Each structure stands twice: as C-alpha cells, then as structure tokens.
Amino acid sequence: MSSSASPGPGPSESRGSGPSAPHGSASPGSGASAAAHSLDPVPPHARESTPGHQFWIWSGANIAPINWVLGALGIKLGLSLADTIGVLVAGNLVGMAVFGLFVLMGQRTGVTQMVLARSAFGRRGAYLPAALQGVMSAGWCAVNTWIVLDLVMALLGQVGVHGGTAMKIVVVLVIMGLQVWIAASGFHAIAAFEKWTVPVTLAVLAAMTVVAWTKTGVHWDHHGQGLAGKDRLSAMTTVMTAIGVGWGITWFAYASDYSRFVPRDVPRRRLYAASVLGQFVPVVWLGVLGASLATVSATTDPGKLIVDAFGALAIPVLLLVVHGPIATNILNVYSCSLCAQTADWHVSRKAISYGVGVFAAAFTILLIFQEDFANTLDAWLGGLVTWVVPWAAVMAVHFYVVRRQNVDIDALYDPPGRSRLSDFRWDALVSFILGAAATWSFQYGVPKALQGPAARALGGIDLSWLAGALVAGILYFVLSSRRSGRPRVGSPA
Ligand SMILES: Nc1ccnc(=O)[nH]1
Numbered sequence: 471m472s473s474s475a476s477p478g479p480g481p482s483e484s485r486g487s488g489p490s491a492p493h494g495s496a497s498p499g500s501g502a503s504a505a506a507h508s509l510d511p512v513p514p515h516a517r518e519s520t521p522g523h524q525f526w527i528w529s530g531a532n533i534a535p536i537n538w539v540l541g542a543l544g545i546k547l548g549l550s551l552a553d554t555i556g557v558l559v560a561g562n563l564v565g566m567a568v569f570g571l572f573v574l575m576g577q578r579t580g581v582t583q584m585v586l587a588r589s590a591f592g593r594r595g596a597y598l599p600a601a602l603q604g605v606m607s608a609g610w611c612a613v614n615t616w617i618v619l620d621l622v623m624a625l626l627g628q629v630g631v632h633g634g635t636a637m638k639i640v641v642v643l644v645i646m647g648l649q650v651w652i653a654a655s656g657f658h659a660i661a662a663f664e665k666w667t668v669p670v671t672l673a674v675l676a677a678m679t680v681v682a683w684t685k686t687g688v689h690w691d692h693h694g695q696g697l698a699g700k701d702r703l704s705a706m707t708t709v710m711t712a713i714g715v716g717w718g719i720t721w722f723a724y725a726s727d728y729s730r731f732v733p734r735d736v737p738r739r740r741l742y743a744a745s746v747l748g749q750f751v752p753v754v755w756l757g758v759l760g761a762s763l764a765t766v767s768a769t770t771d772p773g774k775l776i777v778d779a780f781g782a783l784a785i786p787v788l789l790l791v792v793h794g795p796i797a798t799n800i801l802n803v804y805s806c807s808l809c810a811q812t813a814d815w816h817v818s819r820k821a822i823s824y825g826v827g828v829f830a831a832a833f834t835i836l837l838i839f840q841e842d843f844a845n846t847l848d849a850w851l852g853g854l855v856t857w858v859v860p861w862a863a864v865m866a867v868h869f870y871v872v873r874r875q876n877v878d879i880d881a882l883y884d885p886p887g888r889s890r891l892s893d894f895r896w897d898a899l900v901s902f903i904l905g906a907a908a909t910w911s912f913q914y915g916v917p918k919a920l921q922g923p924a925a926r927a928l929g930g931i932d933l934s935w936l937a938g939a940l941v942a943g944i945l946y947f948v949l950s951s952r953r954s955g956r957p958r959v960g961s962p963a
Pocket residue numbers: 607610611614717720721798799802
C-alpha cells in the first residue's frame with residue numbers, strides 16, 4: 471500500500487492553524503497564508519472529528535421540512551402509500567450505501583470532495599464540477615429557506631404573530647443571517663451546532679410523529695389513484711429519481727468536505743455506518759411522515775396538520791421548522807465556499823460565505839413570488855441528478871477502481887498550468903458530459919424539459935440515474951485504461 475494517500479508533510483503542516491482559518495487569500499499550495507488551510511489536506515493533529523459528529527451532521531442536514539414535503543410527492547403523483555414508502559426505503563438504501571463510499575474518500579485523503587475531483591478531471595478540468603456544485607449548494611440554500619416560509623408564517627399566526635410578504639422577507643433575512651454566520655465560522659462551529667441542536671430536534675420530531683399517527687387520521691391503506699402497470703411504474707421511477715436514490719445522490723458532492731476531519735485510524739466501518747445511518751434515518755422517517763400525512767390532506771402542510779391536531783406543539787414545531795434550513799444550509803454555505811476556492815477564486819472563505827448569503831437571500835425572495843411549487847421543486851431535483859450522477863460515477867470508478875484509493879495528494883495542489891496532473895483530463899470530462907446526456911435522456915421529471923427522449927420511448931419510465939451512472943462509469947473505465955494502461959499505484963493522478 472503506497473503512502474501517497476496520506477497528506478504527509480504537506481503545506482498545511484507548517485501553518486498550525488485550525489482547519490477553518492478564514493483569513494487572507496486562498497492560494498493552495500503556496501504555503502504563504504493560513505487561508506489556504508481551509509482547502510488543504512487536514513493535517514493529522516487537526517483531525518478531531520468522530521463518527522458521532524458525522525452522524526449528527528448528516529442527521530441535522532436532513533431533519534428538515536423539505537423531507538416531509540418531498541415524502542408527499544409520491545401521493546401527489548397518485549401512488550399508494552405502500553408504493554411511496556417502498557420507493558423511499560429501497561431508494562435510500564441504495565443511495566445512502568453509495569454515499570458512504572464518498573464519505574470514506576475524505577477520511578482516507580483529508581481532502582475536500584471537489585479538490586479530489588482534480589485527480590480525475592484535471593487541475594482546471596475540476597473547475598466544471600466545482601462550479602456546478604457551487605451553484606447547486608447556493609441554490610439549495612435558497613430552496614431550503616423558501617420551503618419553510620409558508621409554514622413559519624402559519625405557525626407564527628398560531629402563536630398570535632401575523633404578517634404578509636414583508637414579514638416573510640424579514641424571516642428570510644433572519645434565517646439567512648444565522649446560517650451564514652455559523653457556516654462562516656467553519657467546520658468546528660458546524661459540528662458543534664449539529665451536535666447540540668439535533669438531539670433536541672429529534673425529540674420534537676418523535677412527539678410530532680406520535681401526534682401525527684394517533685390524532686390526524688392517516689389512511690394507512692391509501693390506494694392513491696389506483697395506478698397500475700406502466701403508469702404506476704412511471705410514477706414510482708419518477709419518485710425514485712427525485713427522492714429515492716436521488717436524495718442520497720445529491721449529497722455525494724459534499725461528503726468528504728466533512729469526513730476529512732475524521733482521523734485515519736477511526737475504523738472505516740464505524741464511520742461508514744454512522745454517516746449512512748445519519749442520512750438514512752431522518753430522510754426515511756420524515757419522508758414516511760410526509761407521505762402518511764398527505765393521505766389526510768393533499769394540500770395542507772403536514773406541520774400545520776399536526777399543530778391543528780395538537781396546538782401545544784406550535785412552538786416546538788416552529789423551532790424544528792426554523793432549525794431545518796439552518797442545519798442544512800450551514801453545510802451548503804460551507805461547501806459552496808470550498809468550491810469557490812477550488813476554482814482558484816482568491817477570496818477568503820468568510821467573504822465567500824457572506825456573498826453566498828446575499829445571493830441566496832435574493833434568490834429566496836424571488837422564489838416567494840414563484841407559484842408552481844411541485845414543478846419548481848422537481849425541476850430543481852431532476853436538474854441536480856443530471857449532473858451529480860455522471861460526476862459521481864467518474865469519481866467512484868477513478869478513486870476505487872482506477873487509482874485503488876491511492877491518490878497523489880501533493881499533486882492535487884500544484885498550481886494550474888504547472889500541475890503534475892494535466893490541466894484537463896479529457897477521459898473524465900468526456901465521460902461526464904456523455905453521462906449527463908444519458909441521464910437527461912432517460913429522465914421523466916414533472917416539468918416537460920426534464921422528460922428525455924429515451925424515457926418517453928419507454929412510456930414514461932425514469933431510469934436516469936442508472937443510465938447516467940452506467941454510461942459515465944463504464945466509459946470512464948474504458949477511456950482511462952486505454953490511455954494509460956494499468957495505472958501505477960502512487961503515480962500522480
Ligand atoms: N438534498 C440536499 C443536498 C444538498 N444540499 C441540500 O440542502 N439538500
């Protein structure tokens with residue numbers, strides 16, 4: 471086993487600052503400023519995270535109302551409750567199992583997910599996934615904030631505080647300010663926030679669930695629109711892409727940004743289990759809660775149904791609802807700032823975080839005036855799966871099959887133009903682009919633009935994630951082995 475996967479005495483070793491030192495310019499590998507530290511491999515002495523932290527981070531990221539809203543999607547598309555729950559459980563089992571593989575990349579290398587992408591895509595080729603991931607995480611920041619607004623207003627109304635659009639905008643600004651502030655403080659602030667707040671939130675969620683399942687009259691035998699044959703398969707596969715497998719997939723591009731703080735001697739199995747369960751438990755729990763409540767009322771938000779059934783929960787539910795976007799978006803803002811640095815944007819991580827906040831606040835306010843909820847949401851999720859799937863397939867094949875987990879860490883930080891990696895690695899870029907085309911062709915989303923020709927030919931069955939993963943993964947394997955023969959362990963990649 472080569473030692474090349476350990477950070478070694480890289481540039482960060484001599485800096486001695488914490489992993490989130492925020493000042494100055496980001497010039498990874500220059501050795502000149504503490505700022506680059508947020509992108510550099512995390513040195514062994516700064517790796518203090520545990521599987522427990524990772525569990526709370528990933529649970530926090532998913533104990534959010536967006537998950538019950540999405541759980542209701544299957545019911546809205548006419549599926550029975552049993553089919554909806556089946557898709558949620560099976561899809562997330564598969565999606566999260568693969569998510570765990572991306573978590574392990576970070577522990578092994580100490581490197582962020584998008585810097586790792588340089589290994590496959592090239593020093594400048596990685597600008598493409600980094601830019602996409604940057605836009606996606608900033609977009610999430612807006613979507614997660616927007617999705618709770620109506621509910622926050624309804625709950626505030628319950629406790630006697632009433633207001634209109636102006637008050638919604640105030641709520642956006644307060645939530646955005648909080649989340650950007652925590653994210654700008656860095657990984658330790660994020661880990662501490664999740665560790666202290668998530669257990670409380672889980673308790674509220676448990677109380678909500680008891681009320682939901684005893685007092686609201688859930689129809690456990692809900693048959694939906696009695697879909698059968700192709701119609702049923704079409705709706706099930708659409709839900710699978712959006713929130714079954716698709717949900718785990720949307721998190722692949724974040725995994726290593728947090729697991730890089732876990733020491734290498736922590737057993738991989740424990741880290742894998744903690745991270746995968748941290749995602750799986752709240753996603754499926756909230757999804758099932760949302761789906762079951764959608765059988766009571768297709769139009770009323772589940773949080774509102776619960777408060778209507780049990781008014782005393784109004785304040786705890788309000789806290790849970792406001793906590794949701796904050797716990798998720800601190801990850802989005804933090805990972806977004808790492809993306810900007812990966813694209814050699816020489817601005818401090820803190821400045822980027824505040825910039826993301828301003829952009830996301832503006833975008834959230836724009837969404838307030840957007841009417842078509844389901845369309846907007848499915849378009850957003852479908853669009854993500856289109857690029858994350860082929861990127862992830864290339865990365866997984868590159869890291870686990872081609873490089874056999876041995877990536878030359880120092881080479882990742884060579885300056886652009888003079889990198890031991892090529893600037894652009896076309897085998898990865900071509901596989902990525904053709905994989906994205908395949909994903910889109912096989913997609914059958916809610917909006918027309920996300921209904922590709924292959925999916926239409928199949929009568930509306932959505933196999934996008936599978937098609938994209940196979941095309942990008944197999945193509946990358948073939949191209950990369952043709953180019954270099956069998957790659958030598960430990961050679962720059
Ligand atoms: N599913 C998600 C992936 C990434 N960020 C989010 O906020 N949500």
